Amino acid sequence: MPELPEIEATVRLLDAAVRGGTIESAMAPGLATMRTFSPPLDALKGATLTGIDRRGKLLLVHAEGGGLPGPSTLVLHLMSAGRLQLYEKLAGPRDRTSRVLLRIRGGGAASPAEATTGPGGDAGPEAPDALGAPAIAVPGTEAPLRELRLREFGTKQAAWGKLLPDAELADDDTLSTLGPEAWPDPPDLSDLPPRRTLRGAIRDQRVLAGIGRTWSDEILWQAQLAPLRRCGDLDHAERERLRTAMVEKLGGALDLYLHGGTGPDGKRRTPLALPLPDKLPLPLQVHRRTGDPCPRDGTTLLAVHYEDDEMTYCPTCQTGGKPYKDRRLSRLLKD
Structure with missing residues (x-):
């Protein structure tokens, strides 16, 4: 599944491209995807997408306004086969990979430099224009409609989402149990559980x-x-x-x-x-x-x-010349 570097790169590119956009509709074709029902997902209709970031391997899509009770966050877990991607074309009715669809008009308030350094970061090498290019409308017309789409490949429907008011994020059972970030400033590792591998x-x-x-x-x-x-x-x-x-x-x-x-x-x-x-x-x-x-x-x-x-x-530079026995499903080797 996508891990910290892949999620962080995804977050920076998508945030630069859609931040500030208006969510025109929100739906979950994946029947088992959403784990919360209040507020309902369609409360995002009319809301402003205020940013995308992450916590660990979780994607956090922030929004306010519309039918939301206040600033809220759509928490997405990609599991092993999910991907969050931005498309210029809307998903068709035969797309069986779609799990969550956010249709967005406008956006792209971040600069390309922010996509490569993160919000508030020092300016680094400039990224291609496409990274933070806003969806610019022709004068007299609306900005084009784009789709932020959670897709999942394979037959399992394991990827999930939760729409939570920001006041409830700290108490969410998934977010509240996460440990410190492994990057960019991990802890000193003195608290690693001593009996774990x-x-x-x-x-x-x-x-x-x-x-x-x-x-x-x-x-x-x-x-x-x-x-x-x-x-x-x-x-x-x-x-x-x-x-x-x-x-x-x-x-x-x-x-x-x-x-x-x-x-x-x-x-x-x-x-x-x-x-x-x-x-x-x-x-x-x-x-x-x-x-x-x-x-x-x-x-x-x-x-x-x-x-x-x-x-x-490597059985030389990691285990000192002593290879492990490869016994599938062995309880002795499970983590």
Whole structure:
């Protein structure tokens, strides 16, 4: 599923393109998508979209006005196969991937620079004009109607949304249980649960918000730490190494998405622009590269397979020459 760097890049590009727009309609074709009913989703009709940001891997679409009782937030969880994208054309009745549709007129109050640095950030390399280009109307006509669309691929309908008054956000059971952000300024990691494995702990959203299966493998490889090592066994220097790896890996991926360049995998990438692709080109060195040589020491990368997951690691620079037994569904290896 999209993790912190992918969600952060999505948020910045979409926010720059739609902030300030008017929501003309809101609907949820996915019958099981919305988990709240008061206020109803169609209360967003007529509201101003005041911004898009994130908390961990959750997308937060902020709005006020319309039929809302006050400033409110549409909380979206993409789960494993969801994507939030902006389209110039409206979804047709046969589009079975649509879960939530927000039809927006106007918007684009943010500048391209804000898309690459974040609101209030220092100016960085200018992004392509498409990043923050407002939907400009021809004089005498209305601005074109665009669609912010939560799509979900595959047969499962797992992606979900909640429309909450801002006064209730702090008490929401999902948001209130999230741990501190894994980027840009993660904690010192001294409070990691001592009996948990490293990989299990850093991808637990209650411990750290934003990291999942993909980036946990990349971060632990960067830090040269065994993924199934217990958190309580780390010394201060190892915790600092892990924290540094989080900042470098997550921040490096985001920088590559927004500004382009050559990734750690040696591939040249152009900056992301709208419309976003269904699958982002992840700049990975380890995850799902089982059988490839380790980029650090050339050892063949190995994996432990779970029912719906694959943990990739280097048996030399991470586990000291001791490969894990790959027993699928083994209780001994579960995080």
